[in-house]
Amino acid sequence: METPSADVVIIGAGIVGLATGVKLLEQHPDLKLLVLDKEPSPAVHQTGHNSGVIHSGIYYKPGSYKALNCREGKAMLERFCEEHSIPFDICGKVIVALDETELPAMERIFERGKQNGVECEKISGDQLREIEPHAAGIQAIRVPEAGITNYTIVCEKMAELIRAAGGEIVYNARVKNMQQHVNDVILHTTNGDYRGGHVVNCAGLHNDQVTAMSGAKPPARIVPFRGEYYELKDSAKHLCRHLIYPVPDPNFPFLGVHFTRMIDGSVECGPNAVFALAREGYTWGDINLKDLFGTLGYAGFWKMISKHWRAGMGEMHRSLSKKAFTKALARLMPEIRSEHLQKAPAGVRAQALMPDGLMIDDFLFDEHGQVLNVCNAPSPAATSSLSIGKAIVERLEPRLQD
Numbered sequence: 001m002e003t004p005s006a007d008v009v010i011i012g013a014g015i016v017g018l019a020t021g022v023k024l025l026e027q028h029p030d031l032k033l034l035v036l037d038k039e040p041s042p043a044v045h046q047t048g049h050n051s052g053v054i055h056s057g058i059y060y061k062p063g064s065y066k067a068l069n070c071r072e073g074k075a076m077l078e079r080f081c082e083e084h085s086i087p088f089d090i091c092g093k094v095i096v097a098l099d100e101t102e103l104p105a106m107e108r109i110f111e112r113g114k115q116n117g118v119e120c121e122k123i124s125g126d127q128l129r130e131i132e133p134h135a136a137g138i139q140a141i142r143v144p145e146a147g148i149t150n151y152t153i154v155c156e157k158m159a160e161l162i163r164a165a166g167g168e169i170v171y172n173a174r175v176k177n178m179q180q181h182v183n184d185v186i187l188h189t190t191n192g193d194y195r196g197g198h199v200v201n202c203a204g205l206h207n208d209q210v211t212a213m214s215g216a217k218p219p220a221r222i223v224p225f226r227g228e229y230y231e232l233k234d235s236a237k238h239l240c241r242h243l244i245y246p247v248p249d250p251n252f253p254f255l256g257v258h259f260t261r262m263i264d265g266s267v268e269c270g271p272n273a274v275f276a277l278a279r280e281g282y283t284w285g286d287i288n289l290k291d292l293f294g295t296l297g298y299a300g301f302w303k304m305i306s307k308h309w310r311a312g313m314g315e316m317h318r319s320l321s322k323k324a325f326t327k328a329l330a331r332l333m334p335e336i337r338s339e340h341l342q343k344a345p346a347g348v349r350a351q352a353l354m355p356d357g358l359m360i361d362d363f364l365f366d367e368h369g370q371v372l373n374v375c376n377a378p379s380p381a382a383t384s385s386l387s388i389g390k391a392i393v394e395r396l397e398p399r400l401q402d
Contacts, residue, residue: 006034009196013037017202019389033167038174043155049347054147055380058113073384088149093243096137216368227271236340303357352376
């Protein structure tokens with residue numbers, strides 16, 4: 001039996017993989033495309049657990065890949081939602097300084113926003129409470145162009161467009177290994193073998209493992225961090241109108257616990273960020289010994305722990321104590337009480353970690369033979385997905401012309 005083949009095979013049906021497929025078929029409508037995913041449907045992991053925020057790009061270093069792609073990707077995403085009648089809401093957000101010690105960091109974020117072309121303004125505490133009456137803070141940055149959507153629905157539409165354009169998506173097909181040849185790659189999966197002229201690795205939480213399968217040495221290891229959330233009960237939803245964020249710790253690649261009004265009207269509170277015991281470790285009971293021992297045996301993990309152990313202990317405390325989690329939320333919203341909160345589903349972030357313990361906070365690519373590996377696609381990857389997909393297609397162009 002002949003091995004099914006395609007000009008390009010994309011591994012991963014999360015939002016980055018599907019956006020790449022959409023942009024690829026827009027540019028090359030006659031190209032034969034195949035998307036493989038180990039799950040039974042798209043957007044099962046990072047994308048499907050995303051809070052749905054459409055980021056403005058205010059936080060990111062001017063000129064960085066993240067900043068440039070967020071601005072372009074945000075505009076592309078909004079057009080995509082409009083064209084395909086996908087619900088989204090440009091509701092705005094506030095970034096709140098709780099005391100004078102946070103004002104210098106807030107000022108740096110504001111300047112970054114201006115340099116990145118983000119619509120934003122500094123407002124007083126009184127102006128803040130006109131927007132969010134229950135928020136604490138002495139000053140804030142108002143970002144009216146931030147928004148919300150549902151990225152699972154976005155992915156479902158992308159998958160539909162890929163199929164309509166002649167592409168194929170095969171689910172329940174976990175890549176076990178691959179063999180590179182001069183002109184193609186054979187992929188062995190749990191759903192049979194496939195041949196690709198070129199392969200794009202968008203495997204998210206497993207991208208370093210797939211990178212190793214391509215024959216390359218992964219430049220960073222994926223360490224899973226679980227983001228734990230509560231949501232406001234119906235009786236407390238009025239406390240948050242839109243998006244309320246703290247001034248983040250510039251030394252820690254997480255934004256801190258915040259309030260997010262979702263596109264369905266619910267209000268999510270979090271996340272708490274704790275080391276997960278499996279790449280798909282959505283609860284403390286989800287343990288994968290291979291994942292766990294792989295991380296514990298990685299020198300970069302211990303170097304990271306030695307630098308951030310205090311912050312890590314605080315995150316762990318909030319994970320184990322609803323009282324501590326509530327206290328963290330109450331800094332932003334003093335009226336919050338434990339009885340206002342109910343557990344919400346967690347997500348897992350694929351944190352790329354270098355051997356020296358550095359947490360990679362920008363996009364990272366590796367090319368090896370016929371395989372292009374997306375080794376890190378951090379937040380705001382969902383917002384930026386169509387721009388990232390466009391950039392990946394541009395990287396593929398010289399190969400496709402051969």
